[in-house]
Amino acid sequence: MNEKFEYLLRQGDNALVLAQQLCQWTGKGPALEEDMALSNIALDLLGQTRMWLTYAGELEGAGRDEDKLAFLRDAGGFRNCLLLEQPNGSYADTLMRQFYFDTWHYFLLEALTNSNDQRIAGIAEKALKEATYHLRRSGDLVVRLGDGTAESHARMQAAADELWRFTGEMFIYDAVDEAMVAQGVAPASQPLRAAFLQHVAEIFDEATLEVPPLETYMQRGGKQGRHTERLGYILAEMQFLQRAYPGAEW
Amino acid sequence: MSKEWPLWEVFIRSQHGLAHKHVGSLHAPDAEMAINNARDVYTRRNEGVSIWVVKASDIIASSPADKDALFEPSNSKVYRHPTFFPMPEEVKNL
Numbered sequence: 001m002n003e004k005f006e007y008l009l010r011q012g013d014n015a016l017v018l019a020q021q022l023c024q025w026t027g028k029g030p031a032l033e034e035d036m037a038l039s040n041i042a043l044d045l046l047g048q049t050r051m052w053l054t055y056a057g058e059l060e061g062a063g064r065d066e067d068k069l070a071f072l073r074d075a076g077g078f079r080n081c082l083l084l085e086q087p088n089g090s091y092a093d094t095l096m097r098q099f100y101f102d103t104w105h106y107f108l109l110e111a112l113t114n115s116n117d118q119r120i121a122g123i124a125e126k127a128l129k130e131a132t133y134h135l136r137r138s139g140d141l142v143v144r145l146g147d148g149t150a151e152s153h154a155r156m157q158a159a160a161d162e163l164w165r166f167t168g169e170m171f172i173y174d175a176v177d178e179a180m181v182a183q184g185v186a187p188a189s190q191p192l193r194a195a196f197l198q199h200v201a202e203i204f205d206e207a208t209l210e211v212p213p214l215e216t217y218m219q220r221g222g223k224q225g226r227h228t229e230r231l232g233y234i235l236a237e238m239q240f241l242q243r244a245y246p247g248a249e250w
Numbered sequence: 251m252s253k254e255w256p257l258w259e260v261f262i263r264s265q266h267g268l269a270h271k272h273v274g275s276l277h278a279p280d281a282e283m284a285i286n287n288a289r290d291v292y293t294r295r296n297e298g299v300s301i302w303v304v305k306a307s308d309i310i311a312s313s314p315a316d317k318d319a320l321f322e323p324s325n326s327k328v329y330r331h332p333t334f335f336p337m338p339e340e341v342k343n344l
Contacts, residue, residue: 031255033276033287040290137286 003179004117005059006079007186009069010176010223012052013080016070017231018101019045020238021088030091037137041098044130051123071242075231082222083166085231089159092145092152096159099138099203104170106135107195111187120185139203146207153208160204161212168218171196176223258284259309260292261302270302278303 022042029035053066064072083101088094109131112124145152171193173181180186197214204211221227242248255277261270273292278284284303293299312320324330 031277033278033283033291036290037287140282140286 002060003176004183004185005056006176007180008052008056008059008120010079010081012049012056012066012069013078014084014101014105015045015052016049017078017080017234018084018098019043019049020234021084022094022098024088025094034091038094041130041134041137044127044134048123048127048130051126055119055123067242071239072246075227075235076225078222078227078231078235079225080222080227080231081166081169082219082228083163083169085222085228085234086163086166087230090155092155092159093162095138095141095145096156096163098134099142100163100167100200102131102135102138103199103203104167104192104196106131107192107199108170108187111192115186116184139199142203142209143207146204146209156207157209160209164212165216165219167196168216169220169222172218172220174223255279257306258288258303259306260284260288261304262288262292263300265296265298270300275306281305 019042022038022045025035025038026042027035029038049070050066053069057064057066057069083097086093086097106128109124109128113121113128115121115124142156146156147153171189173189177186177189181188197211201211219228256279257275258278258281259275260273262273263270276284276287276291278287281303285301288301288303293301
């Protein structure tokens with residue numbers, strides 16, 4: 001198995017699946033300005049997807065470009081974390097999913113700028129600028145809504161609790177992750193998890209939200225291609241045209 | 251109290267721009283979100299830009315009815331316009 005190819009797929013798929021889901025908010029945001037912001041974030045993530053998947057395709061050397069990787073893999077071939085395929089739900093659910101992801105993503109990218117793979121370091125540097133904005137924005141909104149009305153507080157806490165079991169997977173390392181750490185490509189799990197927990201605790205404290213229990217069972221499997229039932233539907237919609245007219249130029 | 255977010259006017263100085271220019275307006279609950287939204291709506295995140303937001307209600311505009319009183323007198327007095335001095339080449343952006 002080519003570990004670096006797998007690792008790049010994971011990065012690309014995280015961004016791709018989340019971008020696809022955020023696009024579903026277009027025209028449905030709670031305010032025009034929120035609508036714009038979500039679309040902007042989706043575009044940022046889609047741009048990152050292209051960089052990760054293009055590199056993955058080159059590394060694989062099997063003639064698969066970003067489009068082939070995005071549109072012609074089925075759910076079992078996707079390597080995104082389960083968190084990102086969770087439904088948009090209410091705006092609280094979407095924001096909390098975004099906040100958990102942004103927090104992890106920010107610290108991961110920050111570490112990846114020191115990767116000994118120059119190309120990965122370059123992509124991370126570009127993406128980190130975007131992730132910095134994403135994290136600032138989602139943290140700000142978590143505070144506003146957590147510390148907002150009784151209703152918004154309850155919804156944010158419910159979303160925080162509901163999605164918590166999907167956060168552990170980002171720090172559960174398998175052979176691919178371990179190989180990347182050993183080669184100096186990717187950062188170790190522990191410091192990443194510590195930074196994640198600290199930031200979540202700080203923001204939740206300000207937002208008057210409770211951090212869910214740390215030692216709870218964490219769902220896993222996304223990184224190995226074992227997904228929740230939802231991913232199939234996301235891909236069916238996303239890939240329809242390419243499946244119907246494979247190889248078409250667009 | 252109105253449930254509508256207040257209106258903010260947005261001024262942006264672009265990367266090589268010399269002054270902030272009014273570019274439009276938007277609704278936001280407070281100044282910080284107005285800045286965030288202005289960045290998304292009006293700058294496309296070009297680096298090196300400066301954004302000002304100001305609540306529309308804080309802007310005092312001159313009345314169109316006062317146009318003659320405010321502006322007409324200067325038109326007939328050419329000596330009020332500093333156009334009789336040759337400007338040195340080195341002075342840019344005046």
